[in-house]
Amino acid sequence: MAITLKPLHPLFVAEVTGVDLTTPVPEDVFAEIHAAFERYAVLVFPDQPVTDEQQTSFSRLFGPLETAPNFAGTALRLSNEFTDISNLDHEGKLLDPEDRLTRYNLGNQMWHTDSSFKAVRAKCSLLSAREIPPTGGETQYADMRAAYDALPPERKRQVENLVAEHSIAHSRAKSGFDSFNSDIATALPPVPQRVVDHYPGSGRSSLFLASHASHIVGWPVEQGRALLEELIEFATQDQFVYTHHWRVGDLTVWDNRCTMHRGRPYDLRQRRVLHRTTVSDVVTNYQVTMAHAESRG
Template sequence: MDIVPLGPGFGAELRGVTLADVASDDGVYAAVRAAFEEHSVLVFRDQEATDELQLAFSRRFGPPEVTKVGSQGTGSHFVILSTIGADGKVVPPDHRLSLRSKANQLWHTDSSFKRVPALTSILSARIIPANGGETEYVSTRLAFERLDPAMRNRLQSSFAWHDYAHSRSQIAPDLASPEERGALPPQCWRMVWKNPVNGHGAIYLASHAYAVEGMEKAAGKKLIDELMAFATAPGTSYLHQWRRGDVVMWDNRATMHRGRPWPAHEARLMVRTTISATDADGVDTMRPPSSQAAE
């Protein structure tokens, strides 16, 4: 397996390895898992990413999430990210599927709004537009390292509230349905996630974050906005330009990402599996002291 660096200090393409290799070989999995812990974003090119194989690959890294209510793929282990309607045609820009795609263009980390947050997301390209539709990543681990020591110390004992409805309301007031709001109440997480394998800390934030525990609302939101801007500063990102057969996985503990726009008339179909974080991934240390027992 060859590891080819991609981004500014993070991200790598793995060559000479397939999803099937990882799914079936303990040694290959161990090497890929080590690369994941080090590089945070991994790219696999020219893969035969069937649903069955993607799920087998994903299960290597932990328990797969069941897709939430209100999403394409609800009740399965797959999140279907598509702008193709039931009639097989691309939906108009004001359609709910298009609005959800716009919400994914906000900087975020997956599942920070859930009772169990995510370790990793695995995304495969099935149908891609001729132009645009890239996915952009930043390392919140490297952002944490760039902070001054006083802020690093402050964040390690700070907690932020995350809410799915908050991020969706930035696109449309009712984009999060009543069913989604009921199923996904706000969650509180430590603002620094320490990797138990290598000890690196990373800022844990997303567009879902709306308040800081113990801070006045406006001041907390200002701190969140400043940290988000700091972590996504120009020159710090890796922009992945998709090709058919690409599979990309990323560490939700140590990155943020966003989709990029593409022409509204062009179809895009991506399939995501998401792996829940466990205590072995450090999730037990992320809860406020009053609720650190595992869910």
């Protein structure tokens, strides 16, 4: 084996060493990385001072890159192949805490799954730490496979075939941001996503939840939201959560299909700069799981 894996949590997450992401990754080495990705769901690559070009090259090994819409409608610092996880404006200066982009980014502090509000959801995200504040700003990850496994049998039966509607407008409204560009609603209408998914790569089932999940299709809205809140609270108990304390040069990769994550607060007067690339899944969650259900009769 070319790479070395060090588990960082009893249930998921592994540190990966023995590979240099600033150079092209050989096919056989990436096969080991992808196998670890399917097993652990979250991978941490320390001491990887990648450039944007090197990050995108590595990201494309996982699949096609998403482009990031300009949700806040402000000038952006990075190209649209990246999501700017920072508190900087397009000139590299600290954002005002009352800036539209700052208010939009506060939504990242809720438990969520990247791009669950898109018809073609995200397979994985890759986040590279460029500048880190002295304290705070950690990222937490929750293992939704382990959470599903721990559900009581009667709850598993209840949620197995449920569908939730996901919307970026819903999640950002919860964090107080309600001034999207006029074209966002047209470009990103609400989408259905199965609450439980099944993955042949790992052979495991997983909850698929997020702050973007608005309600359960076919249920009274408040009843569905209560269930979603209950499931998120259950899935984010301490035993299912890993907290990553960032170091400059860290690069993390996580499977959006079977984890949730959230950023933690930090002093906005301190620079925090991370660059995220996001890889699209091949087909929609809804298509895959409906096909699975049909195959089971």
